[in-house]
Amino acid sequence: MNIRDFGGNGDDVSQIELKRRGFRRRQTGKSLLISCVSLLVFAAAIYVIFSHSEGWARVQAAYFSPERFVEAIPKVGKGLLLNIKILCVSVVCVGITATLLAVARTTRSAVLFPLRLLATVYTNVFRGIPMIICLYLVGFGIPALGIFGRIPAEVLGCVAVSLIYSAYVAEVIRAGIEAVHPSQRMAARALGFSHARTMRIIILPQAVRKIIPALMNDFVAMQKDVGLVSVLGGVDAVRSAQILNAVNFNYTPYVVAGVFFILMSFPFILLIDRYAKRLQNREQLQGAV
């Protein structure tokens, strides 16, 4: 809201403006009330429908048992630490690999054609392959080669996640690079920058600024996909829940894991929203439409 008093040096606000502000305030209050009421009605309707369904008691016992919930928290939480570790390492790997891939794909010189081809094939293959298949191939295929000895599951998980997400993120970065106006490249080259320096100092920083919301989106997707490394046997949050489920034959631990993953993504989602809003404010000259 850009309603501020002019205040000071005799710049008083007119009656008309005061009335307008009052009206707008009441209008805001009214809309707020309506949305709250509709939200409550909606929530109540959902509750009534579910709680009156035939199997509700069974579902509640199997998925939302309070005792099992509390019991699962420490174990699943400990598993989540492994997910976070894998996530941190993968983010760094993805950042480096994806940038290199994107730069390789945007080169123009004929000499670098094989590199460009390789990058293109890589991104297309790894964007096409389902995550779970990649995990199986990497997780059971690489150890079977017998070159590296015994590799911990979390390392293999990192490799698989990085392989897939590098391909996705590379495409996002490439879009960003191509969205920087060509005149920027020319201006840098005109100052005597080499191609590589132009890329690193002028183009990439502008590209990254444009694609931060898209990158954050991929990051959140990655956060939950690290849960798939459980198929390789690493005891992460999902695996811990699975173990507890096998012991008690109760599905609540999965719900706990789900809640943990949602909580983990929350700060970043808030961050993305705030950043997107700031970007919008800056670009729209804060107009009223």
Next chain:
Amino acid sequence: MSDPVLRLVNIKKRFGAHKVLRGIDFSIHEHEVVVMIGASGSGKSTLIRVIHLLERIDDGQIVLAGEDISDPRVNEDGARAKIGIVFQNFNLFPHKSVLENVSIANRIVHKLPKEEAERIGMELLTRIGIAEKANRYPDQLSGGQQQRVAIVRAIASNPQLLLLDEITSALDPQLVGEVLDLVQELKAAGSTILMATHEMDFARRVADRVVFLHEGRIAEEGPPERIFEDPRHPATKEFLSRLRIK
């Protein structure tokens, strides 16, 4: 005289701590062409954006043909549809053809049938001499042509008031003439125009009244001869004398 087309009462607008408009009172009557001059940052563009409700005022009233359009109860889109505006950077829709650009508001906002909207569009394009480019896209036109299309897009739905915000500032000098000629034609056809510009010769030739804006206030207004020959406010004097040196 009849009711003014536009009446501004004590308009104030600030961006953060910066007071851009510090109380503007001003009217424009039917068929009148008013030219606003003033240094960059004097509030010309902001005033135009405020009249078109693109920025919300912090105080005052905007009365369009007797209706207070700054009242929060009025439909802002409806009020905007009665005012035409042309920006410095054309802002044609790049994904629409030239004909679509000039007929789209009549079709979508004013609900005219497609044939009728396109007939009006073609008529306007013929008037500005680029009927044969009706199916081209904006980026295939010269800057002057684009700006003329933007002007006829703004008048296609017969707005009560036409706002022109430094419409020649982004044009090459040799293209300025064709755009200003069109504005002069519109004046001859009876349009009501409020225009911010740095083209002093044009202001002198075409304006019925010149308004000099200085630090968010109207420092001086009057017939062009009076303002240009005999400026009274010290700020006007300084502004005009600087222009003469160039």
